[in-house]
Amino acid sequence: MSLSPSNFENILVMGKSGAGKQPRIDVFTSDFGLKQLSTGNIFRSFMKIFNDAAYEGDINQFYDDKKNGFIEDKEIKKTLGSSIDNSIIDDFLLGLKAHYYVSNGKYVPDSLTNMLFESYFSKSNYKGMVLDGYPRTVAQAEYLLKLIEEKETKIDAIILVENEDEAIIKRTMGRRICPSCGAVFHLEFKPPKDGKLCTKCGTEVILRSDDTEEKLRTRLQEFKDKTMPTIEYLSKKGIPVVKAEGNLPVFTEEAVKKSVVDGLKESGLL
Ligand SMILES: [Zn+2]
Numbered sequence: 001m002s003l004s005p006s007n008f009e010n011i012l013v014m015g016k017s018g019a020g021k022q023p024r025i026d027v028f029t030s031d032f033g034l035k036q037l038s039t040g041n042i043f044r045s046f047m048k049i050f051n052d053a054a055y056e057g058d059i060n061q062f063y064d065d066k067k068n069g070f071i072e073d074k075e076i077k078k079t080l081g082s083s084i085d086n087s088i089i090d091d092f093l094l095g096l097k098a099h100y101y102v103s104n105g106k107y108v109p110d111s112l113t114n115m116l117f118e119s120y121f122s123k124s125n126y127k128g129m130v131l132d133g134y135p136r137t138v139a140q141a142e143y144l145l146k147l148i149e150e151k152e153t154k155i156d157a158i159i160l161v162e163n164e165d166e167a168i169i170k171r172t173m174g175r176r177i178c179p180s181c182g183a184v185f186h187l188e189f190k191p192p193k194d195g196k197l198c199t200k201c202g203t204e205v206i207l208r209s210d211d212t213e214e215k216l217r218t219r220l221q222e223f224k225d226k227t228m229p230t231i232e233y234l235s236k237k238g239i240p241v242v243k244a245e246g247n248l249p250v251f252t253e254e255a256v257k258k259s260v261v262d263g264l265k266e267s268g269l270l
Helices: 021-031 039-052 073-080 086-103 110-124 138-150 165-173 213-236 253-266
Strands: 010-015 035-038 129-132 157-162 175-177 184-186 241-245
Touching: 010 021, 010 213, 021 035, 021 129, 021 157, 021 253, 035 039, 035 110, 039 086, 039 110, 073 086, 086 110, 110 138, 138 213, 157 213, 157 253, 165 175, 165 213, 213 241, 241 253
Parallel strands: 010 129, 010 157, 035 129, 157 241
Antiparallel strands: 175 184
16 A cells, blocks of 8 residues: 555654654654654653642652552542642643652653653644654553554554664764753764854853763663564554664765655555
8 A cells, every 4th residue: 555645644763762763753744744742742741730830749748659659649639639720630640740750760650651642642633743752662552552543543654763872872972962052063973163162152062961871871772672572563563664774874854854765665655
């Protein structure tokens, strides 16, 4: 079956952290009319709802260590009383939970990630999205497929951006950001002024705290342990996996677009 671009309902872009997913995502948002749905942004937006409410109590009281999870929502609501506006209480609770796991550096349970994801996915009627950072585990993939089936939409393909670990480490370690305006540089490919100053505002650029080699290797290992089995699972369920080379000899917008489009054509999706 061949599809015209406008027929894409949902695309998953997957790959190791630092493999170069964003430029491929950009192809789908600029040329195929899809919108990016990124788990990172979803988490940030829920945590913002929590933070904006300026709750002054201790949120640890809602977590039951024995049960290894949160106490019932209705119990939490009882304790919160009228301190949180009723119109935002459900989103506030999701934000509170996300905040708890992230700020304690704990692994976010799939059940919570699924709920946060669905709350955003539902706003677009479960279609028209490029999913970024979801699903990351087999349990999340099972949830997504169930959702897609219930809502009668579909996942057209997984774009798997491929890149060698060592190439990713080399590229990521060269990345610098401006702490003041957020501009992104690369010591080799997009150097800051005099090797250290932001070309937009002149601030000295820094290495992101997430970009240490140790953290990067942990993320690469997680990809092997959790995300690869997820991709295999989705592939077995019949979702085409389109491979896209992450390390292009010439890195231009056109070359990136071509690599994605060629892959889609080879898989008969275009
Ligand atoms: Zn700057």
